[in-house]
Amino acid sequence: MRPPRLLETTASLAAVVLLTVFSGAPAFAQQPPQPLPTDQKGCLGPPQGTERSAPWAQQRLAPERVWPLTTGTGITVGIVDSGVDGGSPQLSGGKVTAGVDVTAPGGRADTDCYGHGTFVAGIIAASRDTTTGFAGVAPGASILPIRCAKLGEDGSAPVLTAASLGDGIRAAVDGGARVINVSASTTVDDPKLSSAVSYAANRDVVVVASAANSAQQGDPVTYPAAYPGVIAVGAIDRDGKHADFSQTGSFLSLVAPGVGVTSIGPGGPGQWQGTGTSYSAPFVAGAAALVRAYHPQLSAGQVKHRLQVTADPPAAARPDPGLGWGTVNVVAAVTRVLPEEAGVLRQLASPPPMGPVPDPEGEGNGRMVAVLSLVVAGALALVLVPALRLMRGGSERNWAVRRTVRVRSRETGP
Template identity: 55%
Template sequence: MIPRRPETVTRRRVGAPVLARLLAGAALVALSAPFTVTAPVTAAPAIRCTTPSQQLLPEVPWTHRRLAPQRVWPLTRGDGVLVAVVDTGVDGAVPQLAGRVRRGVDVLTRGAFADDDCYGHGTFVAGIIAAQPAPGTGMVGLAPGARILPVRQAYGPTDGTTSGLARAIRAAVDGGASVINVSASSFFPSDELRQAVEYAAEQDVLVVAAVANEAQQGNPTAYPAAYPEVLAVGAIGPDGRRSEFSEVGSYLDLVAPGVDVVSLSRGGIGHLVDSGTSYATPFVAATAALVRSYHPNLTAAQVKRRLERTADHPGGKLPDPQVGWGVVNPYQAVTAILAEEHTRLAAPAGQPPIPPVAPPGGGPDHRSSAIEFSVTAAVLAGLVALLAYLIPLGTRRDWRSVGDSGDAPARDGRAG
């Protein structure tokens, strides 16, 4: 059995001292996994490094069976896209990430890099995005062609601040990322954090952020996920339902697998399993990387809208406060033709074209664009109505083909 990350063994509730700080408006940031914040710190804390795993998962994880990224890999694997992981750092020496991780930036320590990770949270997140295929395991990143820019904004699960998170987002933009994964949350709005998100949007960078895991502890609004420019992500389980811990609200955009997720351990060759919106978020960030690689002319706002429009929509009014626009769909996100983008998106030079055939599965894809279906139905209905009108009229007027008697068909104002 693949070991779980230690913090998911017991889900702790927010204690009275922490609640007092929250009510006082303390600028706390917690990693969006099923545990809660404690007091912020002003210096590097004495974080105990997590124990590396040496155990590989041989089979394909349920998350990949659900999202089926292999369908889109013949078109794009995310090549040419730099994804920033704003987190606890990323262990660039892990075999399945070797050569894919830049030195990065540590916003907590001036001049330091972020390509190591004592706690392991950032490495787990990065593996979901860009882990390389390896012998003996079915675990691979959703966008294995992408590269990772680690930006450290915390050393462990509870020491982040909104100011550090804001600096990290700006550092990710300045570092050249076109997609930023933020698997951390603050429960209070901040001008500094909002301005950092606006800076990313102005530079055409898409921020993808977790909605946090406090649905059963009051469901407080999570930032930066709640800012309108951000693609906010919640979690579902293997049954397709919203995870009980995943927060809800009008700002929720998409959901992705976030229960029993398998990814990489720091400091070893093995894997771990964990749950949280922290781990749903990189599935969406990786899908954004696939889209930005295949459709490089789309803006960040268009990529956000494309992921929403092409999701596996729930029944009822959209967006749904429980699951947003639905479950992210990597294949549809890359291949769908959206009328609102005003033009058919051709494949970039050197890329295979979007296939005009139905995807694997033995039948048409029932999740095709609703707009395309509506337009086709309207055209067919118009043709049927026209024929219903013209055929009886032509019969009454004894229409004949030109050449039968040397004369053209009879016409008048109604038939013309």
């Protein structure tokens, strides 16, 4: 006589429960971040993927090592760009102020159709979130959005002018920014833009600017990056090599990750991937925010000096035309003692020891899986206990078990 099919039914039920548990996440959360569109027309849609672990740029710079000392709290970073979406989940909760729209007097800039400014702001100050390994360099900093360009009438990319960049820098200074990020450039040495950079310098504001992406198109000098006092930032890839598109020149100050870097977008949760010196500059701006928060006695010029001399140096003599003073080193920029600053700095705390990059799956996602595992175990117990009792009764009735069936559990997950 064949044994009852209760065990087969129980195994099938367990498989269904496990498949339901591990496939219940939204589809977009199971995908990695998608590249930003290169032919974007109109507004950028919400991200279609999620970075589950720490992105390579965050692993390389390891800003979380200095977060026990400072997260940039108290520092406002001005983003002279396309606006910043203050409702993006990792920027919500009052992190983004109303800002200023210099293209529309009296307008706000805490929305972002094009998405460029939101991506930049995320690299600087995105909050930590247990659903993702991505976070900004200075998650405690505040963001002051300054919109200096809007989409073209045909939905094409925003058109910037040297004059609008100058207006944006001035608005950021007047709005209380201690650090300003300009991920845009022009080849025009415009008096209005130059005057705005001087205006920031005279008010002790750090200005960080992208070097631009035209190294293979003649490698022209770009502004505001080339103006004295500005921290001009180029791009490196994940191997630490100069990105072939990244502008070179004697004006280059530093380099930072700029190939396949991760950040957020407007309109919803998740992340995008982007490439360009536009996305290298905010890593340095975030580092500057950390330095300004931890060393408030330092002037803007001293902050620039500290970022340069604590950078990971290039193999060639510094400054190198393609790498400047080297790759920004967030931990050293905050913690290193410089002899030339003697008498200026307070006693420095030692950074915490280097450890593994936090994995969100070991935090929020891990807790979720643990809870669900307990639920599954309880459900299986309710089925298996009666089954075992029936089997024991069956054995007493000479139900012979003819074979052992091994069930291979298959686990699917994000």
